[in-house]
Amino acid sequence: MPELPEVEVTRRSFADRIAGARIVAAVPGKPLRWPLGLRPEALVGREVRGVRRRGKYLLLDLSEGLLLVHLGMSGSLRFVGAEEAPLGPAGPHDHFDLQTTGGLLRLHDPRRFGAVVYVAGESDALARKLLDHLGMEPLDGGFTLAAFRSGLAASRTPVKQLLLGGSVVVGVGNIYASEVLFLSRIHPATPAREVGPRKAKALHEAIRAVLARAVELGGTTLRDFSSANGMAGHFQLQAKVYGRDGLPCSHCGSPIRLLRQGQRSTYYCARCQKESRHNQT
DNA sequence: AGTTTACCCTGTAAGC
DNA sequence: TGCTTACAGGGTAAAC
Structure with a gap:
């Protein structure tokens, strides 16, 4: 589903609302394309500083490390702020919940080609494997x-x-x-x-x-x-x-x-x- | 080394 | 109505 516009629209729809929130819990569902890469409990207490995009990846900058989120073919994110009506329990195709003090970020992905991956930094070996080979950003000035x-x-x-x-x-x-x-x-x-x-x-x-x-x-x-x-x-x-x-x-x-x-x-x-x-x- | 192929997984729609 | 097959917005690893 998601090509650059869908990923960018998704990013804009929750980046400002999640920024500054602290992670309360990270709850994986069924296995996605790649494993998370650390114990979910280890994320608790970290702050989500902001959300960037590189290609079709979303990069959630944490106070320590970052989460790479890819929506694959069928993935979508929902974010509901703490003051909104709660989303309710995870359904059969909800495979990752990030509960924060600012609200809940939930990945819905029936085909599970998507992924949520933790990396310590962008120079991390896994991050480089996923991001380094990517071409130019079409909406940036560098795309001449x-x-x-x-x-x-x-x-x-x-x-x-x-x-x-x-x-x-x-x-x-x-x-x-x-x-x-x-x-x-x-x-x-x-x-x-x-x-x-x-x-x-x-x-x-x-x-x-x-x-x-x-x-x-x-x-x-x-x-x-x-x-x-x-x-x-x-x-x-x-x-x-x-x-x-x-x-x-x-x-x-x-x-x-x-x-x-x-x-x-x-x-x-x-x-x-x-x-x-x-x-x- | 560049290019093509097979496969990951589930849901839906079309064809028999 | 069922069963089978093909296809779906992506990306990687292995095979040519």
Whole structure:
């Protein structure tokens, strides 16, 4: 579910409310992708100083160490302040509760591809393994066209899969990858290094514009995503190609096609998004 | 070394 | 109505 916009919307929906709270209890449920990495009781008494984001990870800065939270495919967080109506007991798909003096942060994750991992610091070996290989932050100033182009030039992987991989730019998942390639009129199977300068510029702009717009709209809610406030997103209403196979392209009217790339679905318009030769421009 | 494949897990929807 | 299969917003490790 959660790509960069959903993770960022989640972060904004509880970061200010949890900041300054002290951990009262940490209660794991069923095993997630990785073990927590320390005894849950050891977290008690630490303060949550703030919440940052790196790619699709949330980083909860504690007075000592930090918690890395990843939502995987089906994860979502809920936060209810101490003054609000309590969330009640954990359900069958609630796999981590962080009880604090400021309220309860709960991870809901049916497929359990998500994770909550404690690391002593960002230079910790595990933290480095998870974070160091991540590419550029698309909404930061460091994500320049020149840097993006050199990232594309270094790979012959189909551009859709390179975007998904996160080694050049982070946060573009399966929904937004289809959308940005449609907007920049690039065929998803084009080898990354064959994306020409004009197309690369259009793609760079589309990534920034689409992700920023999706954050503004509260993310994409296809099935069950909601922010930590329980708010659904609305970007799905703007999707031009994702999930629309067989329906007419909004630009040219020809039917949107479905392509399988590395066991993931890609949606595109065969007429608007031509093959690599035409991407040279 | 770069690129592709298999797999982690559960729920839902489609096909028979 | 059931049973089986395929697929779902992600990411890693192992295999090419």
